[in-house]
Amino acid sequence: MAALIAALLPVARAAAAIQPATVLDGPSNAIVEVDGAAMARDGSGGIVYRKEVEGVTHIFAAPFANGRWGAPLEVDREDRYGASQPAIAAGEGGRLLVVWVQPRNVSPAGVTLYELMSASLQPGGAGFGQPIIVDPDVGEPYTGSIAGVDPRLAMAPDGSAYVVYRAVLNECKPTAGGDPLSSVCPPAGSHAELIQVRAAQFHYLLWSSLGAINRAPQVAMPAPTPENAPAIGVALDGEGVVAWQEPESDGQAARIWVRRLFGTVQGNVLQASPESLGGRQVTSNAEAPAVAVGAFGEARIAYRIAGVPGTTVATPTLFLNSLSAATDLHGAQLNGSAPIPGASQVGIGVPADAIDAKGDYRLAWTQGGSAREQTGTEDTSGTPVAVGPAAGQALTTIDPAGGGTTAWSSTADGLPVVDVRQSYPQGAYQSAHLAGDVPGAVAGVALGGSGEGDALLAWTQGPIGQAEVVGDFVQAPPAEFFVETPSHWVRSRAASISWEAAGDAVAGITYSVYVDGRPRLRGLTGLSADLGPLGLGDGIHQVQVLATDSAGQQTMSAIHELKIGAEPPLVRARLLDGGRGVRVTVLDHASGVDVGATRIAFGDGTSMNGRKTVTHIYRRAGRYTIVAYVRDNVGNGANVRLQVRVR
Numbered sequence: 001m002a003a004l005i006a007a008l009l010p011v012a013r014a015a016a017a018i019q020p021a022t023v024l025d026g027p028s029n030a031i032v033e034v035d036g037a038a039m040a041r042d043g044s045g046g047i048v049y050r051k052e053v054e055g056v057t058h059i060f061a062a063p064f065a066n067g068r069w070g071a072p073l074e075v076d077r078e079d080r081y082g083a084s085q086p087a088i089a090a091g092e093g094g095r096l097l098v099v100w101v102q103p104r105n106v107s108p109a110g111v112t113l114y115e116l117m118s119a120s121l122q123p124g125g126a127g128f129g130q131p132i133i134v135d136p137d138v139g140e141p142y143t144g145s146i147a148g149v150d151p152r153l154a155m156a157p158d159g160s161a162y163v164v165y166r167a168v169l170n171e172c173k174p175t176a177g178g179d180p181l182s183s184v185c186p187p188a189g190s191h192a193e194l195i196q197v198r199a200a201q202f203h204y205l206l207w208s209s210l211g212a213i214n215r216a217p218q219v220a221m222p223a224p225t226p227e228n229a230p231a232i233g234v235a236l237d238g239e240g241v242v243a244w245q246e247p248e249s250d251g252q253a254a255r256i257w258v259r260r261l262f263g264t265v266q267g268n269v270l271q272a273s274p275e276s277l278g279g280r281q282v283t284s285n286a287e288a289p290a291v292a293v294g295a296f297g298e299a300r301i302a303y304r305i306a307g308v309p310g311t312t313v314a315t316p317t318l319f320l321n322s323l324s325a326a327t328d329l330h331g332a333q334l335n336g337s338a339p340i341p342g343a344s345q346v347g348i349g350v351p352a353d354a355i356d357a358k359g360d361y362r363l364a365w366t367q368g369g370s371a372r373e374q375t376g377t378e379d380t381s382g383t384p385v386a387v388g389p390a391a392g393q394a395l396t397t398i399d400p401a402g403g404g405t406t407a408w409s410s411t412a413d414g415l416p417v418v419d420v421r422q423s424y425p426q427g428a429y430q431s432a433h434l435a436g437d438v439p440g441a442v443a444g445v446a447l448g449g450s451g452e453g454d455a456l457l458a459w460t461q462g463p464i465g466q467a468e469v470v471g472d473f474v475q476a477p478p479a480e481f482f483v484e485t486p487s488h489w490v491r492s493r494a495a496s497i498s499w500e501a502a503g504d505a506v507a508g509i510t511y512s513v514y515v516d517g518r519p520r521l522r523g524l525t526g527l528s529a530d531l532g533p534l535g536l537g538d539g540i541h542q543v544q545v546l547a548t549d550s551a552g553q554q555t556m557s558a559i560h561e562l563k564i565g566a567e568p569p570l571v572r573a574r575l576l577d578g579g580r581g582v583r584v585t586v587l588d589h590a591s592g593v594d595v596g597a598t599r600i601a602f603g604d605g606t607s608m609n610g611r612k613t614v615t616h617i618y619r620r621a622g623r624y625t626i627v628a629y630v631r632d633n634v635g636n637g638a639n640v641r642l643q644v645r646v647r
Contacts, residue, residue, distance in 0.1 A: 017475040017551045018420050021434040024062045024458070024469045025051065025072050031467035032057055037448035037456045038090035041157055043067070045448055046096045046121075047458035048075070048088040049469050057082040061128070062471060063121065064456055065094050066508075067550060069471055075119050075128045076100060083117075084146070087163070089155035090448065093123035097202060099134060099151045099163050107141075114139035114146045116165060120205065134200050134207050140168040142180070148195065148224025154234040154293070161202040162240040162261055164232040166224055169217070170194040184218050192220035197230050197244045201264055208264045214246050215257060215269050221246060222254055222285060227350055233293030238263070241299045241323065243272060243289040254285040256303045258323065258334070272301045272321045274337050280312040286319075288350035295357035295451075299323040302340075302351035302363055318343035318351050318365060322378075340374060342384050343367060349390075354398035354449055364396035364406045371408040371419070387421050388431070392442070397449025401425050401555075405455045405474045409442045416442040418459055422474055436461040436470040452479060478502035478509055478547035478555040485543055485560045489591035491634045492536050492566035498528040502547035502555060512546040515562075519546075531562070538566045538590040565591035568638035569630040579647040581617040584626060591633040599629045603644075618646045 024047070025031060032050035039045030046063040058079060063070040075098045076083045086100040097120045104115040116135040119128040139146045148166045155161035172185035172193050186192045197214040200207050222228060222245065230244035240261035247254045255275070260267030273286035284306040293299045300322050307316040321337040340351075340363065349366035359378035364371065371390040375382045392409035399405075402425025410419040412433040423429040440462035449455045453476025462468045481500040502509050513521040513529050520534055541564060545557045569588035576583050584600055586593050593612050600614055601607040603624030608614045618624065623645050631637035 017477065017553055018422055018430060018432045018434075019473045019475065019551075021436060021470050021472045022069055023437050024069060024471045025049070025060070026468035027438050027462050027466035029465040029467070031460060031462075031469055034444035034446050034458045034460045034469060035086045036088040037446040037458045038088045038096070038153075038155070039064070039448040039450040039454060039456045040090040040092045040095070040155070041451050042092040043450055043452075043454055044092065044094045045090040045450070045456050046088060047446060047448075047456060047469075047471055048086045048098055049444070049458070049460070050083070050086065056080070057084065059083045059086045059098060059100050061088060061096060061098055061121070062469070063094065063096060064471075064473070067473065067475075073121070073127050076102065076117065076131060077128070078131055079117075085149055085151060087151045087153045089153035089161050091155045091159040091161070092157040094121065095123060095155070095159045096121040096128075097153060097155055097159075097161050098128070099153060101138060101146050101149050101151070104136065111142065112139065112144040113137065114144065116149065116151060116163075118163075118202070118207065129205075132205075132207060134163060135165070135167070135198065135209065138165065138167045140171050143171060145171060148193070150224065150226055150229035152230060152232045154232045154240065156234050156238040157236060158238065160238040162199055162232050162234060162242070163202070164197065164199045164213070164230045164242050164244070166230065167196045167198055168193050168224065169196060172220055184220065186220045191223045193223055194218070195221045195224060197246070199232075199242060199261060201261070203263070210261065210264055210266060213242060213259060213266055214244060216246070216249060219247055219249060228287045231289045231291040233291040233299060235293050235297040236295045237297075239297050241291055241293045241297070243291045243301050243303075245285070245287055245289065248275070253283050254287065256286045256289045256301065258291070258299075258301055260297070270323070270334050272334055272337065273303055273305065273319065277312050282313055283311050284308045284313055290351045290353045292353040292355040292361060294325075294355045294359060297325040298355070298359055300353050300355050300361045302353045304348065304350060315344045316346060316348045318348060320363065340384065341381070343372070349393055352393070352395045354396055354404060356398050356400040356451065358400065360398065360400070362396045362398045362404045362406075364394040366390045366392070366394050366408065371406060373406055373423075388419050390419070391416075392445060395445065395447035397447060397453075397455045398451070399425070399453030399476045400451070401453065401477070401479050403429070404453065405447070405449070407445060407447045407457050409445050409459070415439050416461065418442055418445055418457065420457065420472070420474060422476075424477070434470070434472055436468040438462040438466050438468055440466065452476065475549060475551045475553070477553035478549050480555060481545075481547065481557060483543065483545050483557045483560050485562045489563040489565045489634050491636060492564050493532040495531040495534075495536060495562060495564055496528060497531065497543060497545075497560075497562065499545050499557065501527060509547050509549050512548070514544040514546060516542050536562070536564045536566060538564060540564075563591070565632050565634035565636055568636040569593050569632050571628045571630055571640040571642065573626055573642045573644055575644065575646070576615065577617060581615060582626070582644050582646070583613065583615045584628065586612045586628065586630050588632045594631045594633050597629070597631040597637070601627045603627070621647045
């Protein structure tokens with residue numbers, strides 16, 4: 001079993017939620033690298049990686065469901081010539097979608113032609129379906145280069161998804177074959193290329209192209225790199241938000257731009273990075289966009305401005321902008337960029353971000369040899385904190401109850417590891433050094449969050465010839481949940497309560513019901529409980545429900561009142577008027593007396609109805625039997641007999 005080296009701090013609601021790492025494939029000389037991880041809100045998901053089969057690179061995915069890893073599945077089953085640049089997304093029910101780039105033909109000039117392909121795993125499926133073409137032409141037409149495609153995927157819970165990617169139309173550099181240069185290519189030495197940023201929607205197992213989404217494809221862009229690749233996020237209803245790098249129309253500094261995607265309809269273009277700061281022009285490129293989209297379409301856009309000494313942004317600096325939820329096709333406006341406090345240093349890493357349904361967010365990046373985190377709400381931002389030494393990009397997810405998970409590559413005792421830090425709502429955390437079975441270099445660290453606090457983590461590890469694909473599961477505590485008790489009084493035998501699911505569907509949650517501070521029911525798997533068999537007595541009881549997940553993490557609900565009427569009303573009689581009369585009183589300290597049902601017979605042929613307190617004077621001395629029929633407001637009734645002797 002792969003190693004887990006953990007350092008635990010006191011954590012409220014937590015046991016061991018960072019699971020031991022699992023080797024999913026290898027060790028093998030055929031393993032190339034992990035390329036992505038994705039997780040849906042219901043806790044299903046998977047990771048994607050490249051592996052050689054008979055000398056040809058193919059795409060494999062390891063699905064994850066019900067808290068367990070499945071066997072790796074080949075994704076590009078019909079690919080004969082090798083695949084590259086895979087990306088993965090996950091929807092509920094075990095849905096997985098993978099895209100990749102592969103050769104499709106050779107042009108008359110001998111240039112390899114490439115296409116963007118996809119395949120999906122549907123709920124209940126044993127394997128990926130037949131590959132589908134997303135875009136038949138993504139390679140640079142004169143050299144065949146696909147270095148800048150860099151597809152990115154995002155999927156809604158129902159399985160609808162978007163892919164955003166680049167197609168280089170002209171590399172804008174002379175070649176040995178004398179390839180023609182576009183008339184709008186910049187002067188030689190500018191390292192810019194003509195690029196289209198394209199998007200497509202996946203819906204009902206079909207792709208619909210949105211075409212180019214960038215503002216001015218005729219304006220040359222900075223040469224494509226993985227760091228300036230476009231980014232995509234999706235809301236619960238399938239609305240997308242895409243961000244990309246593109247120069248202004250004058251071809252000078254590159255900015256970050258965003259637009260919404262409404263199915264196959266493009267929203268307005270909005271500029272996310274500033275042209276000026278403090279009245280001075282920003283002359284260095286904005287790059288490395290990261291997009292996190294909340295449940296209702298609100299978004300956080302993080303990016304880096306490269307910085308040039310002596311200019312407005314002199315040092316590479318991270319910035320953050322926000323986009324409120326859209327109300328129509330045109331979408332809402334951006335709320336303005338602001339630098340992330342202290343996130344300014346030569347060599348600063350690219351940002352990663354996450355957002356929850358409340359608009360709370362988390363950022364992670366590397367700076368000065370350490371991984372850093374920042375959290376914030378819609379209105380306020382926290383102070384960035386260093387969370388550990390880092391050797392690679394930091395990735396993060398969010399827990400809607402507070403906290404989240406951040407992962408990055410590092411070293412422990414001189415050996416390469418992946419560090420994971422899981423933060424909890426009250427500020428406590430736990431951390432772990434994760435490693436595979438075979439010591440060696442770590443590459444391709446990927447993190448996919450569910451949005452509910454759970455996350456999948458994967459990477460490649462091992463020396464040349466013995467690489468492993470390593471996976472891990474970070475399980476969040478059960479989310480806070482609401483318990484519903486009757487607002488009115490109920491009979492003891494009819495008492496019942498219900499509650500929401502605690503939000504963690506990765507591994508089954510069991511529930512315990514506490515009454516007045518004591519556990520009365522345990523091991524429940526449903527979302528309701530019949531308390532009748534408990535025989536609860538009269539009065540107002542305090543009820544709580546405790547959710548416990550498979551890792552032993554627990555979340556207790558708030559206290560709720562349960563009003564129980566278990567006994568019929570009491571009847572009391574007292575002599576008065578020198579012993580010649582009697583006062584009868586009907587009492588109930590729980591649900592109260594049903595006055596309309598009260599009937600009192602005094603034993604001398606007279607009676608009174610519909611009153612809680614009555615008096616009666618007897619005409620003759622003697623012994624009498626008072627018979628009172630009483631009932632409380634929840635239906636507990638009784639015939640009560642009282643003996644009185646009057647003078």
